[in-house]
Amino acid sequence: MRIQDARAVVTGGASGLGNAVARHIVSCGGRVTLLDVQEGPGLEAARELGANAGFVRCDVSSENEVNAAMQAAAERMGGLNLLVNCAGVIGAGRMLGRSGPMAGDFFAKVVQINLIGTFLCDKAAAAIMQQNTPTADGERGVLIHTASIAAFEGQIGQAAYSATKAGLVGMTLPIARELAQFGIRCVSIAPGIFRTPMVASMPPEVQESLARQIPFPARLGEPEEFARLVAAVFEIPMINGTTIRLDGAIRMQPR
Secondary structure, three states: OOHHHOEEEEEOOOOHHHHHHHHHHHHOOOEEEEEEOOHHHHHHHHHHHOOOEEEEEOOOOOHHHHHHHHHHHHHHHOOOOEEEEOOOOOOOOOOEEOOEEOOHHHHHHHHHHHHHHHHHHHHHHHHHHOOOOOOOOOOOEEEEEEOOHHHOOOOOOOHHHHHHHHHHHHHHHHHHHHHHHHOEEEEEEEEOOEOOHHHHOOOHHHHHHHHHOOOOOOOOEOHHHHHHHHHHHHHOOOOOOOEEEEOOOOOOOOO
16 A cells, blocks of 8 residues: 555544644645544644545544544545554553552543553444455555553553553554454554654753653654654555554663
8 A cells, every 4th residue: 555545544633643644644645534632723733734634523532433533534535544543641640649549530541542542443443444445465454553662661650651552562463463354454653752742842951851861863753753654554564463663772761
């Protein structure tokens, strides 16, 4: 499959890595639908991307909203062959914080959005993709998870976040194996420290400190680099059932 033929749904597409993916796909000639809970920014992002982009408000933790949004996106684009899951929350907090133990509801909310939300999107997209006409290689679509290096080296205060990202990594291979019969691949990307809006809002000295921790290149990752990897995964059929670290060889310390 070629990226210019992508009919993509990008969750969390109003900003950050998701928006970079959407911009890259459209710039290559593909079509994209942004899914996000941020309606104003989502509509504005789609408007800026032009006629090949659309927006549907969607809370990925709601199964009904996900199913409806995925169907609407496929109808608008004339198909669906790529899902990029970028929606998520940081969910930072200590298990034993200053105000007491972490509330179970807080942990559950992070799991519901980051992990279950991705699964809900995966299955809704796959149900549509399985009806696609296969390519010469037998392909019908690709599901991409945005994991994190926190899946492997979670820091203090990242118990909930790391658990969800490790969950995304853990379900990648089983999904890829199950959906192989339909020609649908599943891949996770685990980015390191990227210049997302959250990081860009930090003081310059903090950003420089983070950059110095990265062996090479000693700088923050650019969202466009993440987007280019998404395009490569889409176009190379042998990339399947695995997690790709995109981190400049950093291994995070406990704090």
